[in-house]
Amino acid sequence: SAVISQKPSRDICQRGTSLTIQCQVDSQVTMMFWYRQQPGQSLTLIATANQGSEATYESGFVIDKFPISRPNLTFSTLTVSNMSPEDSSIYLCSVARGTGASYEQYFGPGTRLTVT
């Protein structure tokens, strides 16, 4: 498995501000991802965090709103920019471990964001 930590664990922010969430893994991983889980919903992939290059965003998510950094193979950050109440969600980072055939994916503890 993997030991993943996220900071902060929760925050309450005012609209129009930005929050940066950090994700730290206990060992090097090739694949890191950021997911969002809105209230009462399932998880939706925001982007793949690529080490040394720009993140790959899923449809509906853009870099200006969710800039991502991945300076090395154990650390990534997600920023939620210019927040609105609709951004209130749990944000989760995940890492994939495995062979080229299949990957087991593990999640961090999550960051619960409330925007007022």
Added chain:
Amino acid sequence: EDKVVQSPLSLVVHEGDTVTLNCSYEVTNFRSLLWYKQEKKAPTFLFMLTSSGIEKKSGRLSSILDKKELSSILNITATQTGDSAIYLCAVEASNTGKLIFGQGTTLQVKP
């Protein structure tokens, strides 16, 4: 469009009952199917299935994949109140590690 559907969406049982949760998928380039348990924030990994017909077991939980039917089931025997959670099914649809999640099944186990 790739899709993962779980049923039922919610379920209430009593301790000791056996439950079966269902997951069906329509994806291109299926790689694997994963089951997670979510109690508070973070989904906890349960199983990863890649081959049809091979059951994976962990204690009272077991799961099997049917690639012909494009589905999987998660069984929980002798349920306990601690099994109360949301159970999520996800599919990796290509060799990218990206997961597509179902809506989840909310299981409540009453004493």
